[in-house]
Amino acid sequence: MDGLAGTVTQGAFLGPLAAIASAMTWAFGSVAYSAAARKHPTFVVNQTRALIALPLFVAASLLFEGTEEWGRITSEHWGWVAVSMVSSYGLGDVLFLSATHRLGVPVALAIASCFPIWATLLQRVSGGPELSLAQCAGLSLVLGFGVFVILTSATTLGLPRKGLWRGISFAGLTTVFWAINGWAASHLGRGLGAATANSMRMVVAWAISAGLGFAWYRRRGVRFISLRELGRDGWLFAGEAFLGSYLFLYGLGHSDLVVGTTLSSLAPVISAPAAVIMGLERWSWRRMLGVAGVVTGIVLLVSG
Numbered sequence: 001m002d003g004l005a006g007t008v009t010q011g012a013f014l015g016p017l018a019a020i021a022s023a024m025t026w027a028f029g030s031v032a033y034s035a036a037a038r039k040h041p042t043f044v045v046n047q048t049r050a051l052i053a054l055p056l057f058v059a060a061s062l063l064f065e066g067t068e069e070w071g072r073i074t075s076e077h078w079g080w081v082a083v084s085m086v087s088s089y090g091l092g093d094v095l096f097l098s099a100t101h102r103l104g105v106p107v108a109l110a111i112a113s114c115f116p117i118w119a120t121l122l123q124r125v126s127g128g129p130e131l132s133l134a135q136c137a138g139l140s141l142v143l144g145f146g147v148f149v150i151l152t153s154a155t156t157l158g159l160p161r162k163g164l165w166r167g168i169s170f171a172g173l174t175t176v177f178w179a180i181n182g183w184a185a186s187h188l189g190r191g192l193g194a195a196t197a198n199s200m201r202m203v204v205a206w207a208i209s210a211g212l213g214f215a216w217y218r219r220r221g222v223r224f225i226s227l228r229e230l231g232r233d234g235w236l237f238a239g240e241a242f243l244g245s246y247l248f249l250y251g252l253g254h255s256d257l258v259v260g261t262t263l264s265s266l267a268p269v270i271s272a273p274a275a276v277i278m279g280l281e282r283w284s285w286r287r288m289l290g291v292a293g294v295v296t297g298i299v300l301l302v303s304g
Helices: 002-037 042-065 075-103 105-112 116-125 133-157 161-191 194-220 227-253 257-264 267-277 285-303
Strands: none
Touching (some): 002 257, 002 267, 075 105, 075 161, 075 194, 116 161, 161 227, 194 227
16 A cells, blocks of 8 residues: 555656656757747747657657557547647747747746646636635736836847837737647646657647748748757757657646646746856846746745
């Protein structure tokens, strides 16, 4: 009995831990993606991510989950994959990368990472418990520090009003699509092994990105960033596209939806020093405190 209890406890612990780890990989990966998206269309960045991750996931699936896992795939699984990838690679990530160009990576993440609020509100609308005092305090922190971060970004980055509010709009829309992605990923992660499910996700991600390329750039739809051009950021692309995606799907599939999405949204705290270390952002105590306040509010909101 003790052994069984220990196994259950370990399983319950691994899901949230994986969600936190996925936030760490996204914090560093998003900085590299934002830098690449300044030179290339976002669909090219996403096609490169999918191309790097797909063979790694197929190999991991065959080695660790076996060919029988592929025999379990149903049309329902493909449906969740489609919803997940349209909401992330197709729409959410494109909007997010556009927002980073106008707000900076930490500020865009601070806004976009509020997507667990949608999961909390959905729970309430569907008959869940009312907001506690701690959750009300969390909502106030999210809104208050969110405004503070936005005003700080306008001051420190010198953004024009048009670019500022367009970036805010893009980041706000990102929250909706990332919430849908988390909802779909949680269903997919409970039904299939993480490597097999991510193999499916990368196939669809490549198809969506290529389709966007043909729609907007006609014959330039299928394009990739060369390894030589990626240079020192190549390991960040591989680390986030493969390891980050694996951790994200496993974390969402082995955690409560609200807990998993909240822990996977903690990237703003990590991305700020990551951007400074990589020389892409200037250090600002006010912005860092604002980002920390937003994340503290999210944690209180969904855990109170």
